[in-house]
Amino acid sequence: xxxxxxxxxxxxxxxxxxxxxxxxxxxxxxxxxxxxxxxxxxxxxxxxxxxxxxxxxxxxxxxxxxxxxxxxxxxxxxxxxxxxxxxxxxxxxxxxxxxxxxxxxxxxxxxxxxxxxxxxxxxxxxxxxxxxxxxxxxxxxxxxxxxxxxxxxxxxxxxxxxxxxxxxxxxxxxxxxxxxxxxxxxxxxxxxxxxxxxxxxxxxxxxxxxxxxxxxxxxxxxxxxxxxxxxxxxxxxxxxxxxxxxxxxxxxxxxxxxxxxxxxxxxxxxxxxxxxxxxxxxxxxxxxxxxxxxxxxxxxxxxxxxxxxxxxxxxxxxxxxxxxxxxxxxxxxxxxxxxxxxxxxxxxxxxxxxxxxxxxxxxxxxxxxxxxxxxxxxxxxxxxxxxxxxxxxxxxxxxxxxxxxx
Ligand code: FES
Ligand SMILES: [Fe+2]
Numbered sequence: 001x002x003x004x005x006x007x008x009x010x011x012x013x014x015x016x017x018x019x020x021x022x023x024x025x026x027x028x029x030x031x032x033x034x035x036x037x038x039x040x041x042x043x044x045x046x047x048x049x050x051x052x053x054x055x056x057x058x059x060x061x062x063x064x065x066x067x068x069x070x071x072x073x074x075x076x077x078x079x080x081x082x083x084x085x086x087x088x089x090x091x092x093x094x095x096x097x098x099x100x101x102x103x104x105x106x107x108x109x110x111x112x113x114x115x116x117x118x119x120x121x122x123x124x125x126x127x128x129x130x131x132x133x134x135x136x137x138x139x140x141x142x143x144x145x146x147x148x149x150x151x152x153x154x155x156x157x158x159x160x161x162x163x164x165x166x167x168x169x170x171x172x173x174x175x176x177x178x179x180x181x182x183x184x185x186x187x188x189x190x191x192x193x194x195x196x197x198x199x200x201x202x203x204x205x206x207x208x209x210x211x212x213x214x215x216x217x218x219x220x221x222x223x224x225x226x227x228x229x230x231x232x233x234x235x236x237x238x239x240x241x242x243x244x245x246x247x248x249x250x251x252x253x254x255x256x257x258x259x260x261x262x263x264x265x266x267x268x269x270x271x272x273x274x275x276x277x278x279x280x281x282x283x284x285x286x287x288x289x290x291x292x293x294x295x296x297x298x299x300x301x302x303x304x305x306x307x308x309x310x311x312x313x314x315x316x317x318x319x320x321x322x323x324x325x326x327x328x329x330x331x332x333x334x335x336x337x338x339x340x341x342x343x344x345x346x347x348x349x350x351x352x353x354x355x356x357x358x359x360x361x362x363x364x365x366x367x368x369x370x371x372x373x374x375x376x377x378x379x380x381x382x383x384x385x386x387x388x389x390x391x392x393x394x395x396x397x398x399x400x401x402x403x404x405x406x
Pocket of ligand 2: 202209212
């Protein structure tokens with residue numbers, strides 16, 4: 001096999017699913033197509049149901065560029081609607097969150113109840129002649145499913161049902177998230193200069209954990225760290241065998257074994273990666289949910305939620321928040337380090353300086369096997385009808401410019 005003398009002046013001579021062309025992160029064409037072929041067709045985590053605890057609670061969000069409103073109806077059901085008035089299409093709900101009995105459009109005052117029915121048409125008699133009634137004018141419903149308190153939506157009425165899509169991928173979360181009511185106690189957003197897939201990769205590629213102070217201290221030296229195996233699920237999801245780590249090795253760590261979540265032993269760590277861009281990390285006493293909103297090929301809005309037990313004492317909550325924020329809060333160690341990692345990759349990719357990324361490790365599915373990323377990109381390729389190693393078309397035998405010309 002001929003080797004490249006310098007970094008990837010031609011594609012790596014590896015099997016096609018063992019490397020990624022950085023244009024999957026930088027191309028506007030691919031970014032636009034991901035919105036249409038992936039995000040408009042797959043199940044996307046949108047919020048946790050504890051963010052809508054009471055009837056009438058709503059959150060306005062945006063997905064694939066479309067404004068949506070997620071609302072808990074008087075019957076307790078959480079529903080999602082396209083946030084657009086049926087009259088002339090104005091954005092209906094403009095507050096980020098709140099509680100209401102009905103939504104009234106500010107433009108000409110048509111109103112809707114929280115079940116999406118149109119309940120008021122201004123000067124309705126004017127529509128008698130054409131036969132238009134309130135019954136014709138409900139809000140457009142978006143498919144919504146809740147599993148373990150996580151609210152997922154799908155814009156595509158023809159897409160596979162949620163249970164088929166998720167399969168057994170969330171099984172490791174059943175006990176810690178499903179035994180007692182959980183609630184979001186922490187929410188923050190990070191705008192980063194990186195492609196949305198690069199963040200998801202940080203939650204699948206675990207050899208970068210050596211770069212985290214916390215992980216070096218608590219995890220990488222514990223027995224079994226390298227042996228836990230990935231379970232690769234259909235539809236691009238992955239879950240990692242649990243590991244018991246030594247959080248008490250971290251300076252200032254306040255061990256609270258009584259706060260260990262159901263189904264876990266003290267110090268236990270679990271990860272579930274859901275295609276296309278949601279990760280749930282369970283760490284002994286607290287849970288983190290990552291999801292992202294792609295803004296542009298090299299710009300991503302990351303949302304991070306921290307979960308604890310609903311109804312716990314203020315003292316327990318304070319300890320749990322401390323456990324969460326020490327590692328994962330905006331000023332915790334891990335988040336800032338991961339942002340530095342992914343932005344470094346984006347910085348080199350942006351104009352073609354780094355053209356290929358290697359995902360070629362084989363370790364019999366052990367934690368640092370790249371098969372988890374290969375499986376992810378095979379799923380990405382099925383949706384996109386493109387290969388991540390050659391996403392913009394054939395270039396067999398062609399030299400690859402180190403820098404892309406504008
Ligand atoms: S656009 Fe909403 S009432 Fe006219
Ligand atoms: Fe990380």
